[in-house]
Amino acid sequence: MEFEITRRFLAHGQTHLRKIKIRKINRPLLTRDGLRGQSRCGEKRQQDQKSHAGRIHPVEAEDNRTSPTQELPKVVVRGNFPPMRTKLLLTSIAALGLAFNTLQAGFFDEIKGDLIDVPAGDSPKYTALYFSAHWCPPCRMFTPKLVEWYKDFKKTHPNFELVFVSSDRDEASMKEYIEGDKMPWPVVKFDQAESETFRKYSSDGIPYLVLIDENGKDLTGQAGNEWQPPMQVLEKIEKIVPAGS
Template identity: 40%
Template sequence: MAKMLSGVTLVTRDGVEVDAGKYLDGKVVGLYFSASWCNPCKAFTPKLKKFYEEIKKRHPEFEVVFVSRDRESNSLVNYYLDQMGAWTYIPFGDPKIQELLTKFEIKTIPAMKIVKPDGKVVINDARTEIQDNMDNMENLYDGWMACYN
């Protein structure tokens, strides 16, 4: 994703804007498509947060980028700050959001994809895999890495 998102601004948990290309360089990236108005998203987000926090302890190279389907900036930011982990998001209104929705054929949310630096999808339905493997998070991540490398 680093190559594909180069030049795109991401916002960190601290509100700092960073260049996605530099920030994601060398990282294994999960794109998380979600929105504050989506009840299934609100049910899955705490699971993703737990997964992220556990995996980050042993795999600091793992990163999530929130790609919001919210209809206004305040909804995106409040949802992110209230419920999400210490990952990054693409700011509201950035045209890259629509580009990613189209490229990855996102029809429903929540959705999560694990992608390589060039944008190639490695894991198409990471959301279901996380949801179904909360007891085996490390094994799940190891399986992803077998596909990633």
């Protein structure tokens, strides 16, 4: 079917009229159904728009925002798509949750499995790592003083714990050192004392003390720096760790 219309246009400063023939072509209308290149006839499109219309949340009819009563056609997806891999998705979610729990765990909770005689009760927020050895004369002189300080400090600072990290040459020497000085604090297992978990906080000399918070942060500025006398570190600990529960 053809139509004839008259169109006005301007050329060289004069207005002209020209008749143009237009042919009507029956072509299907494209719809937004989620698949590129898929089309349906206009009648089918109108039916789909009615059946899949959804009411949106009320917003003001202003600028590019829609009105409370406006209805929009839902997006319809058609085609052969592979099923969603539910098992893989659930595994990913579980892994994410595990990672989140690991991040949430405190430093002391993370090292519990590496300790001998883990104390009962809530995990402390502050942990002092004590690097020492039976063969070290300065260590043997300082440890008895540290034992007395620890017993007194723990009475008023329940959120604090001290952990012994041995630098001994063998496990027998470590046990002799622990029993001989009657160490009252938790001890890292001998085969874990050289692990990166603890050695990253160590220094180039012993006896050595460093205070760690529940996020694994060095609070005394010791780790990786030059050795500082342990008595000076104890003074820092007394200033940093709050008393009470």
